[in-house]
Amino acid sequence: QKEVEQNSGPLSVPEGAIASLNCTYSDRGSQSFFWYRQYSGKSPELIMSIYSNGDKEDGRFTAQLNKASQYVSLLIRDSQPSDSATYLCAVNQRGRDDKIIFGKGTRLHILP
């Protein structure tokens, strides 16, 4: 199975700073990339999707994709304590079964 790799953390970031979350993937044929946020005891919630190289901004969130390097990242500007959660990177795996593979997630802790 193709892999999606994330640093498990925890990543501690002071309130108001930029949090940078990184993800690498092994399937060069992947076309769709997602970031999900999961609070403890809750279900994953989609926060960003990105399909082409470059940056995509949505409010305080920016997703960055570099297909040549097989790398996708999520930047959170002006981090808030409410951003403390586990962030899951997800990548589609093309083939007979068109499915999404999730990374193991990075725990983010915003320090007040």
Add this chain to the structure above:
Amino acid sequence: DTAVSQTPKYLVTQMGNDKSIKCEQNLGHDTMYWYKQDSKKFLKIMFSYNNKELIINETVPNRFSPKSPDKAHLNLHINSLELGDSAVYFCASSQEPGSYEQYFGPGTRLTVT
């Protein structure tokens, strides 16, 4: 209005029992999924149905049997429950398979004693 709902939210049962989890989505999506999230929080796909047809069947014991009576519903039946089946099971849906954003239900925490 809940987009993806699951019942029950909690399920505690003994080894060897048979149990079912139900899922419904009102988003009009064609594709539904079952995921298992283990104690290490790793989220792994188990099954996917597109328009009531099974399209993904990962390496899951055949004690697990999904059923999709229509494209808005996907149920999961588990026979002969084992301790290792304890996990949170999430249902999800998307407009089409794979490349589209998925929306998750609240999860069912299954504890097998």
